[in-house]
Amino acid sequence: MDLIKLSAITSTNSYLKEMCTQTQLKDATVVWAQAQTEGRGQRGSTWQSEPGKSLTFSVLKRFHNLSTTEHILINMATSLGVAKALDKLKIPKVAIKWPNDIMSYDKKLCGILIENQLKGKLLSSSIIGIGLNVNNVEFDNLPQAGSLFTITGKNYELEEVLELMVRCILEELEKLEISSHDELKTGYEARLFRKDEISVFEREDGTLLNGIIRGVNREGNLCVELEDESLAEFSLKEVKLRY
Known part of the structure; x- marks a missing residue:
């Protein structure tokens, strides 16, 4: 991956989108901001981050043969990639709260925001924004939020977690154009938070x-x-x- 590390910006997704209009960025370019002031989530919500304790980053992924009607697969693959990275970190009870909040027990650890770029009937690329609570201990009026630290009691090196996250996400995204979509859907459904309850x-x-x-x-x-x-x-x- 090509990593662009920044100190403070409004949004990694917005920065990466602007960069894409100015230059031909390589596939798997990653923008990591140590502080993000206007992070966004689903339903127009905001994503709070704590400098030096949270991970806020965006990944550019290019596609060659993915239809616009298959955009949901990007969400599924990304969610599974994050979940599998947390498995490798031995975070317990990792689940996906539909459509793409990542949970441990009943605490939200990670949010995902995906913005797709279209070319005719094909998806040309996606900008995938990730907000992950790593070493946070305080959450402003967010009783359902948690972090890797609050779940395990361990401190984590942010860059090591970032590299693992990106690797697992890209591994899942690479499968989209070469493997069965039914297999991806089955894996995603098996992870659903409160499934069959x-x-x-x-x-x-x-x-x-x-x-x-x-x-x-x-x-x-x-x-x-x-x-x-x-x-x-x-x-x-x-x-x-x-x-």
């Missing part, structure tokens, strides 16, 4: 429903078995898991 979900209008996560469909929507045993499919904007 009765859970509470919140709709856009604030109403609640009970259901059991059974998997995802080919579009990446969440498949939930409802109380009447019917199977409903929800997009990211339609429902939120409460836990």
Whole structure:
């Protein structure tokens, strides 16, 4: 990988996107910021990071034969890559909270934001932003947040964790154009947080429903078995898991 290490910027995704417009960056270019002031997450949320204790970085991945309709596979592969890296660090109970929050037990350790660049009917590249809590101990009004340190009690070298993360993510992304997508979907579903457990979900209008996560469909929507045993499919904007 080509690593660009910066001190402080607003967003690694925005920086990498701007760099792509100015020059032809190599595949697997990584931008790592020691401090990120305007990190973003899913649903327009922000990602808090603590300089010297968090990892905030973005990876540029180029593709050659991936259809725009297969964009969800990038999310699945990235999520699996992060999960497998945490496995190697011996973090317990690693799971993926749909669509791409990475958990240990019931604590969120990592958020992912993916922005795709299109060329006709193909995905030409993706900018994959990762925010990972590593040695953090304080979280501002975020009771569901955790870090590698709070889970294991160990301090970690940020650059070593970064290198492992990038390697595992790229290994999964490299498989997208050469291996079975069904195999990827199966691996992703096996990691789903609270899969096959009765859970509470919140709709856009604030109403609640009970259901059991059974998997995802080919579009990446969440498949939930409802109380009447019917199977409903929800997009990211339609429902939120409460836990």
